[in-house]
Amino acid sequence: MLAVIPARGGSKGVPGKNLAPVGGIPLVARAVRACVESVHVTDVVVSTDDHSIAQAARTAGAEVVLRPAAIAGDTATSEAAVIHAMDEYEATHGFTTDVVLLVQCTSPFITVADMDGVASAITEGGADTALTVAATHGFLWREAPDGDVADGYGVNHDKANRPRRQDREPEYLETGAAYAMRADGFRDVRHRFFGRTALVRTDPHRVLEIDEPDDLSRARALAPLVDATRADALPTRDDIDAVVLDFDGTQTDDTVHVDSDGHETVIVHRGDGLGIAALRDAGLPVLILSTETNPVVAARARKLRVPVLHGIDRKDLALKQWCEEQNLDPQRVLYVGNDVNDLGCFELVGWPTAVANAHDIVKGLARSVTATPGGHGAIREIAAWILGPSLSRTSRRDPSQ
Template identity: 45%
Template sequence: MNTVAIIPARGGSKGIPRKNMRFVAGESLVGRAVNTARTAESVDGVFVSTDDSEIATESRAHGAEVIERPRELSGDEASSESVLLHGLRHLRDEESCVPDELAFVQCTSPLLLPEDIDGAVGKLRKNGADVVFSAAPFHGFLWRFSGETLKGINHDASRRMRRQDRETQYVETGAVYVIQTDGFIEHEHRFFGEVIPYEVPPEHSIDIDRPIDLDIAEKLLRKRKRNSQLEQLPDRPAALVLDFDGVFTDNKVHVQQGGREMVVCHRGDGWGLARLKEKGLPVWVLSTEKNQVVQARCEKLDLPCVHGTEDKEAILRGWLNEEEIDAQDIVFLGNDVNDVHCLRLAGCGAVVEDAHPDVFSAANLVLSTSGGEGAVREITDLIQEKLSIS
């Protein structure tokens, strides 16, 4: 292995109890760190060093291998360097692995991206450096007391230079350090030899140290996810096409004693669809289901509908030709294998959160809502937002 990531994650924490197991945006801090490191193309193996059984279980669940940390390295006094050196000895003795490079990744930086790790590794290799660490540009004015007198640290208080005229300084984010392993073992310190920063945006630099940091990270991660979803939509959506069962419904059917079938839909979907129709966006329902409940619900919502068809793609292509709409400008929302061709045809093929596993690979966008629980409302809100910024 050329590059191994080690993620220290002890169980104890004074500021935020059980910090590494706290959740932000639906994922634990340790689980998010593991996923980020595993997704980085430059990382060949991911190991979590921990003294805690729950963290060990969570780490393995996300695909990391676990290094059991001894008690003497589990307290507040243990340095990160001592934990990393222990981890490297474990890899050498137990895994017969001596990596060329060590990526030290911290759980407390949930805004870290796989691209940040890859960027730091790439910069280390390109520049032949010994250490590369993630850093955010800083242009603030720092002060400190010298005796009883307050003095400027990084500026002359009598000459306030404009931001653009000041030399850029860097704040260490603590998110990732990429280190030449041989030099680290020799010096037993993460900063040795040639040290250079890998610049990341300030919004990637939040470090979870106080309870309020969890709230800030939650909002930033939710915003990042929303922006990522919006990027998957066509630049100017021209139409929305929807499957019915498993999209409008939870894919279940209630059968009465006489054989009559009933389904449950989400009322919020209707409001979202109405808002799109007010903007003049065509919305169409395309379903293989033959039950008249599809037609009844679509009539209630005043939506054009074709149901009971076995060839959705052919129907969709015909409709697009008739309306002179480019397939790359439409959004199709489905949930099962009979939607695959339409998902691939659409400019944005979207699926509900609980879609069949076989259709995820055909989708550009996976919603955070399940069918029948507001998935249609989620996609209409996304399109509404996209239209407002297009």
């Protein structure tokens, strides 16, 4: 059972859409994780023409099929991308697909239950195709054929007869999140609906497709509520044994003020100091790791009472050695970065984390992304992920802030 996630890089409505973080996780990574965690899906592939999306997909646990330009434009269909990905993946791995899933990462709140639902509708329910739907009792209207908005008419009801909600049979809205097809039939008709089509009901409160910038804003606002049932959405204290922080761009806004004598100053956020103090008080080792040889980095580390390694050319090697000295499993280390010189550390740790204003490639490869920019409380936000309500209730002001 092969899940294919089409994710091209050329979105015009929402530029960079498939790498946009929702609830701290890039959209493409959210889709990959739902597929990877499914008990039915055996293989997950992302079809893309974009290098950054490909990297993010691999980091999240998918394999990648690079999509040719001929099927990567605005008029390309999802079906064409799925067939190409299926053919390429089968040729590379030497097997034949029985069931293929089309999964769209523009549905940010897609769930494992969605994956398993459409898959089992075919493997156990005898359907040829399946899709996720949400029940609705809404009354639909349409303008008159001549466009006269003053003469609307009911589509699924008689406007002279308005039965109560409980007296009406529900209708079903296609969510756009997940589809499943018998692979041989899909190849024959080259369309996602044929034969017997099963409707797999999903929670209507999770239904949202990101097509416009306002959709993305709404998804980000809803994520804390909708993701509350996901145990793995953001790291907790049970996931983390240590926190390692880049300095410039994560604890600062990446701006340096230079006076006429060449002295450099930066601005830091008091909330970050509180967050670091709370992590330290919770018994978590905290390290500042920076390529810069700058007295301000060491001064800030002394203020926060945490160790610092700065003037480091290869941060990944320094981080690896530090983990060995501290007897830490790198997979239980959270590393916070913002630029491409952090990617080596991202590959080493289990929780690579980017701040909101990080480079797009860095955000695409991050396992989690803050909603707050670096230098404006991003570290405080991460501390709240890890420590939860205990940090929110902290009222004392630590002198090390």
